Amino acid sequence: MRNLDTPVKQIRRKIFTEIAKIGFESTDESMIHDIESIPYNIVEERAKYRESIYRERAVASERVRLAMGLSLRPENRSVHLTDGVKSSNIDEKYYEHELNLKNYDLESGYMLGINEDVLKVRHEKDKIIMTSLKESFRDWEAYRFIGKIDTSSHGYTYEMLSNSRKSSFFQNYREQQESFLGSRTELFWMVQRFENNFYVELEKCEVLGMSPNSCLEGDMNPFLGSTIFPMETRKILALYFRRKGQKKNFCEDMVRFFVSQIQLSVCEYKCVGILMDSHL
Numbered sequence: 482m483r484n485l486d487t488p489v490k491q492i493r494r495k496i497f498t499e500i501a502k503i504g505f506e507s508t509d510e511s512m513i514h515d516i517e518s519i520p521y522n523i524v525e526e527r528a529k530y531r532e533s534i535y536r537e538r539a540v541a542s543e544r545v546r547l548a549m550g551l552s553l554r555p556e557n558r559s560v561h562l563t564d565g566v567k568s569s570n571i572d573e574k575y576y577e578h579e580l581n582l583k584n585y586d587l588e589s590g591y592m593l594g595i596n597e598d599v600l601k602v603r604h605e606k607d608k609i610i611m612t613s614l615k616e617s618f619r620d621w622e623a624y625r626f627i628g629k630i631d632t633s634s635h636g637y638t639y640e641m642l643s644n645s646r647k648s649s650f651f652q653n654y655r656e657q658q659e660s661f662l663g664s665r666t667e668l669f670w671m672v673q674r675f676e677n678n679f680y681v682e683l684e685k686c687e688v689l690g691m692s693p694n695s696c697l698e699g700d701m702n703p704f705l706g707s708t709i710f711p712m713e714t715r716k717i718l719a720l721y722f723r724r725k726g727q728k729k730n731f732c733e734d735m736v737r738f739f740v741s742q743i744q745l746s747v748c749e750y751k752c753v754g755i756l757m758d759s760h761l
Contacts, residue, residue, distance in 0.1 A: 488529075488530060492523065492530075492541070492544065493544070493548075495523050496519065496523065496541070496544050496545055496548050497548055499519045499522060499523065499545075500516075500519070500545070500548050500549060502515075503515045503516060503519075512566075513563050513566070516545065516549075516562065516563050516566065517562055517563060519541070519542075519545050520538040520539075520541040520542045520545065520562075521538065523541050524537045524538045524541055542562050545562065546562065549566065551564075551565050551566070552565075574614070575600070575612055575613070575614060576612070576613055576614070576615065576616050577610050577611070577612055578610070578611045578613065578618050579608050579609070579610055579611075580608060580609040580610075580611070580623060581607065581608050582607050582608055582609065583607050583608075585625060586625070586627065587607065589625050589626055589627050590625070590626035591609060591623060591624065591625055591626070592623070592624045592626070593609075593611065593621070593622070593623050593624075594621065594622030594623065594624065596620075596621055596622070598613045598614065598615050598618075598621070599611050599612070599613050599621070600612045600613055600614065645675070645676045646674045646675055646676065647673075647674045647675075647676055665686060668683065668686055668720070668743060669683050671739075671742065671743055671746070672739050672743075675739075678735070679725065679731075680724070680725050680731045680732045680735045681722040681723065681724055681725055681732050681735050681736055681739070681756070682722065682723055682725055683720060683721070683722055683723075683739070684721045684722060684723040684757065685721045686718060686719060686720050686721065687718075687719050687721075688716055688717065688718055688719075688750065689716070689717040689718075689719050690716065690717065691717060692717050692751075692753055693717075693719065693753070693755060695755070696719070696753040696754060696755050697733060697736045697737050697740065697753065697754040697755070697756065698737070698740065698753055698754075699737055699738075699739075699740030699741035699742075699743070699744045699752055699753075699754070700737060700741070701737060701738055701741035702741050702744060702745065712751045715749065715750055715751040716749075716750050716751070717750065717751055717753055718743075718747060718750035718751065718752045718753070719753055719754075719755055720736075720739070720740060720743065720752060720753070720754050720755065721754075721755050721757050722735075722736050722739070722754055722755065722756050722757065723757055724756060724757075732756055733756060736754040736756055737754065739754065740752045740753060740754040
């Protein structure tokens with residue numbers, strides 16, 4: 482119990498007392514000898530708590546190492562009692578600096594710039610902890626990688642459009658095979674896999690002999706140049722889109738973008754887009 486003075490407590494007090502004396506009284510030349518003498522000072526000529534004096538001194542030696550902050554000696558090899566004392570006897574103070582992620586975004590990625598002052602970095606819940614010998618971190622650099630950008634400058638409050646795509650088993654399989662399956666399901670998925678598709682969605686598709694009067698062409702691939710099969714000789718793959726938003730200009734631009742992306746994979750047809758509820 483807490484208030485009982487047991488033999489174990491008495492041994493602990495003796496060991497800490499002897500180590501404290503060494504810290505105040507010993508010199509650099511006598512420190513190793515004084516530490517090795519502690520088990521002999523504590524355990525006298527007769528054993529009190531073990532069957533032999535040698536075992537009692539061996540246990541006391543391990544207690545001395547633990548009291549100095551050292552590890553227990555291994556059983557499979559010889560290690561001196563004071564092994565590791567000199568390397569731990571250094572006058573250094575470590576500081577831990579915290580970067581609170583609650584003030585930023587927990588879903589973003591973070592990276593610390595190259596800095597010789599940082600000894601160790603670890604991540605805990607809602608924060609990043611950096612260990613250093615310096616008390617301040619005035620010149621340190623940290624980088625934040627944002628997955629989604631919110632734009633609200635000069636009165637512009639619309640979503641930021643990008644060509645980032647959702648990851649899926651179907652898309653990973655297609656990229657590994659490096660082939661286009663040519664199915665209707667794949668055409669629909671090519672549109673749905675864009676993360677920022679807020680305005681239109683693909684409703685249906687059909688093959689036509691000629692382009693409809695009112696259609697939107699995929700004119701966002703100017704780098705393709707001349708192709709083996711001219712667009713004028715190809716059949717028409719009409720892609721019918723349904724409006725999801727109320728902004729007409731955005732809807733038309735998104736249709737052109739999707740048609741351009743599908744055209745990169747479909748070589749045997751000329752792709753055109755039709756916004757079904759528009760009057761072009």
